[in-house]
Amino acid sequence: AQSVTQLGSHVSVSEGALVLLRCNYSSSVPPYLFWYVQYPNQGLQLLLKYTTGATLVKGINGFEAEFKKSETSFHLTKPSAHMSDAAEYFCAVSVDSSASKIIFGSGTRLSIRP
Amino acid sequence: DAGVTQSPTHLIKTRGQQVTLRCSPKSGHDTVSWYQQALGQGPQFIFQYYEEEERQRGNFPDRFSGHQFPNYSSELNVNALLLGDSALYLCASSFPTSGLSSYEQYFGPGTRLTVT
Numbered sequence: 001a002q003s004v005t006q007l008g009s010h011v012s013v014s015e016g017a018l019v020l021l022r023c024n025y026s027s028s029v030p031p032y033l034f035w036y037v038q039y040p041n042q043g044l045q046l047l048l049k050y051t052t053g054a055t056l057v058k059g060i061n062g063f064e065a066e067f068k069k070s071e072t073s074f075h076l077t078k079p080s081a082h083m084s085d086a087a088e089y090f091c092a093v094s095v096d097s098s099a100s101k102i103i104f105g106s107g108t109r110l111s112i113r114p
Numbered sequence: 115d116a117g118v119t120q121s122p123t124h125l126i127k128t129r130g131q132q133v134t135l136r137c138s139p140k141s142g143h144d145t146v147s148w149y150q151q152a153l154g155q156g157p158q159f160i161f162q163y164y165e166e167e168e169r170q171r172g173n174f175p176d177r178f179s180g181h182q183f184p185n186y187s188s189e190l191n192v193n194a195l196l197l198g199d200s201a202l203y204l205c206a207s208s209f210p211t212s213g214l215s216s217y218e219q220y221f222g223p224g225t226r227l228t229v230t
Contacts, residue, residue, distance in 0.1 A: 004156075042223055043118070043204055043221035043223045043224055044180065045221070045223040046219075066188075070181055088155070096170075100147070100164075100169060101147075101170050102147075102157075102219065104158070106156045107155070
């Protein structure tokens with residue numbers, strides 16, 4: 001069975017500081033990995049995805065993530081945090097080539113200090 | 115281009131009642147998935163509809179059922195509501211046969227269901 005663990009339900013960083021949100025996955029087959037962002041009272045927006053190929057994936061809003069098979073990790077980073085990055089972030093995994101069933105982690109709330 | 119739309123935005127029901135939530139997929143998408151997001155939790159997959167049939171299902175009881183119409187819109191029905199069914203219900207659409215873009219699901223804003 002597939003699962004996702006997000007380390008830290010809440011992360012707080014200063015504006016301009018590095019953002020690091022941690023995600024580990026469990027999958028018996030090569031996974032497809034995603035990061036989604038959810039702003040208050042809104043649906044989820046895809047930040048980036050790893051399917052095959054290059055293990056460093058760049059997404060929207062300056063975010064990127066690196067797929068490390070040996071560590072079963074897919075951590076999300078951004079070099080410099082902006083106030084507008086404050087939101088809930090979800091890591092997710094699918095083992096279906098059509099992503100028909102996505103398994104989400106429990107989420108990490110990112111707060112940005114002025 | 116309209117994204118995924120859901121109705122209603124909010125809904126309050128009483129235990130034991132039945133509820134129907136509606137979803138219109140993004141233009142050009144033919145597949146609809148439904149998720150339940152309890153407060154403080156990540157979304158949980160309920161089921162997915164493609165070509166008017168349920169293609170995959172998560173670990174949800176038969177009280178949760180759905181339907182997809184010829185225009186690809188979808189409904190989620192929940193019978194015999196329990197307090198624990200209170201959650202944000204998210205609809206997502208995708209187009210599985212479009213290559214790599216099939217991995218991306220576009221989410222609607224959700225319907226907030228409160229069961230009292």
